[in-house]
Amino acid sequence: MRRRCARRTDSRAPSPVKPTDVPKAVVNNPPKTAAEVDSIVLTKDKPTQILFWHRYTGATYSVVFEIVNDFNTKNPYGITVKLENAGSSYDDVFNKVNGAIAANAALPDVVIAYQNQAATYRDLGKAVNLKPFLDSPKYGLTADDTKDYYKAFIDSDRAPQFPGEVLGFPTQRSMDSLYVNLDMLKSLGYSAPPKTLKEFEEMACKASDKTKEQYGFIWRGDASNFASFVFANGGQILKEDASAYDFNSPAGVEALSLIQRLFKNGCGVELPTSERNGDQTRFANGKLLFVTSSQAGLPFYADAVAKGAKMKWTVTRFPQADNAKPATNLFGASWSVMKNTPEKELAAWLFMKAFGEKDNTTKFSNISGYFPVRASAATGVVDATKKDKRFADYPEAAEGFASLFTEAMPYGKIEAPIAGYDPVRAAINEMVIAVAVKGQGDPKAALDAAVTKANAILKENAPKSK
Numbered sequence: 076m077r078r079r080c081a082r083r084t085d086s087r088a089p090s091p092v093k094p095t096d097v098p099k100a101v102v103n104n105p106p107k108t109a110a111e112v113d114s115i116v117l118t119k120d121k122p123t124q125i126l127f128w129h130r131y132t133g134a135t136y137s138v139v140f141e142i143v144n145d146f147n148t149k150n151p152y153g154i155t156v157k158l159e160n161a162g163s164s165y166d167d168v169f170n171k172v173n174g175a176i177a178a179n180a181a182l183p184d185v186v187i188a189y190q191n192q193a194a195t196y197r198d199l200g201k202a203v204n205l206k207p208f209l210d211s212p213k214y215g216l217t218a219d220d221t222k223d224y225y226k227a228f229i230d231s232d233r234a235p236q237f238p239g240e241v242l243g244f245p246t247q248r249s250m251d252s253l254y255v256n257l258d259m260l261k262s263l264g265y266s267a268p269p270k271t272l273k274e275f276e277e278m279a280c281k282a283s284d285k286t287k288e289q290y291g292f293i294w295r296g297d298a299s300n301f302a303s304f305v306f307a308n309g310g311q312i313l314k315e316d317a318s319a320y321d322f323n324s325p326a327g328v329e330a331l332s333l334i335q336r337l338f339k340n341g342c343g344v345e346l347p348t349s350e351r352n353g354d355q356t357r358f359a360n361g362k363l364l365f366v367t368s369s370q371a372g373l374p375f376y377a378d379a380v381a382k383g384a385k386m387k388w389t390v391t392r393f394p395q396a397d398n399a400k401p402a403t404n405l406f407g408a409s410w411s412v413m414k415n416t417p418e419k420e421l422a423a424w425l426f427m428k429a430f431g432e433k434d435n436t437t438k439f440s441n442i443s444g445y446f447p448v449r450a451s452a453a454t455g456v457v458d459a460t461k462k463d464k465r466f467a468d469y470p471e472a473a474e475g476f477a478s479l480f481t482e483a484m485p486y487g488k489i490e491a492p493i494a495g496y497d498p499v500r501a502a503i504n505e506m507v508i509a510v511a512v513k514g515q516g517d518p519k520a521a522l523d524a525a526v527t528k529a530n531a532i533l534k535e536n537a538p539k540s541k
Contacts, residue, residue, distance in 0.1 A: 112210075112215070208421065248405060260307075279342045406490065
């Protein structure tokens with residue numbers, strides 16, 4: 076009988092695998108996938124300092140400083156954020172960043188930027204695509220986070236010129252809203268602000284009396300003001316695929332025609348560029364029925380009215396065309412991450428994510444006047460507004476602000492989050508002043524000419540790198 080031979084074994088134990096023997100995950104710079112982001116490690120043993128270029132001042136800066144200090148103290152990653160004011164306006168910050176890029180100088184790790192500005196930085200190879208960071212199971216937004224953030228806010232940072240990329244993260248948003256002199260409205264025989272553009276036009280014309288320097292509407296020389304009328308008529312400024320501008324659509328024609336009628340019939344007045352905050356001042360002095368402006372100005376309007384006519388007033392959703400789906404003009408700068416190292420890019424993302432936590436966005440909103448970025452923060456912001464002593468005599472304004480969260484926020488639309496939009500905005504404003512304010516030319520012809528010019532600018536600023 077054959078004996079089965081025992082299997083020969085090696086008595087030597089396998090050598091333990093040393094950490095240095097484990098292949099390190101390849102991380103592109105910037106990371107291209109959520110898995111790459113997950114593989115980045117930040118610890119207090121290796122502190123990471125990041126620089127944030129902003130434009131905050133006064134009480135708003137104070138609350139940002141407070142949130143940053145709290146983050147620096149409590150975050151478990153060894154991240155320290157350094158704040159640096161880069162100018163008094165968004166254009167100042169944009170020019171400083173572009174200057175640094177041109178000079179091949181050091182850039183910040185985080186920068187406040189409008190979507191079109193972020194697109195310019197991305198085309199220059201400097202702004203980082205944040206989608207891998209948002210999608211990271213380890214560091215990104217959870218399903219609950221994503222549900223809590225206002226979808227329109229997150230979507231506004233998606234870059235149509237760079238499909239699939241997200242070039243900023245919302246920490247603040249504003250919306251073009253309608254400020255209404257309720258006392259004047261009542262004296263005209265109306266019991267509530269206009270819901271439709273037809274009502275808006277009728278009320279504005281009925282309120283106007285040139286002999287009293289009293290008007291229903293004021294044009295403040297802002298392309299966003301025109302965009303609000305386009306959106307309200309069911310149109311858009313830019314095609315969704317960013318292939319061309321689209322504000323010469325029937326909705327655009329009706330928007331420009333409405334503004335033209337307001338001036339032709341003596342229902343509107345132009346705000347001189349030299350009259351700083353003139354729309355606010357005139358409204359506060361009881362000389363305007365309507366002002367279209369950001370809801371972020373609410374505290375300033377309250378202060379101005381208290382020093383002026385002391386009339387009852389409110390803020391409400393921008394009126395809409397009868398046959399159009401609800402749409403309101405959403406705007407506001409985001410924070411973008413600039414290319415450095417994967418570790419600093421992750422640190423920048425974690426800082427922005429922390430700034431958007433419920434308590435922080437509530438605190439920031441209550442001081443700055445911007446909308447909070449999370450739905451869970453809405454109640455705290457509305458309650459704080461109602462309790463603000465500035466609204467003690469103007470409860471209708473606080474109630475109107477509260478209504479924006481349900482009647483306007485879900486319908487936010489963004490103008491044109493692409494490189495080169497600034498000169499297009501200037502062209503739009505020039506067109507409105509010529510055709511509507513001064514009554515020169517036909518709306519459709521003027522819009523066609525403006526879109527042709529805008530599309531040439533679009534082509535000139537088309538991404539040179541994808």
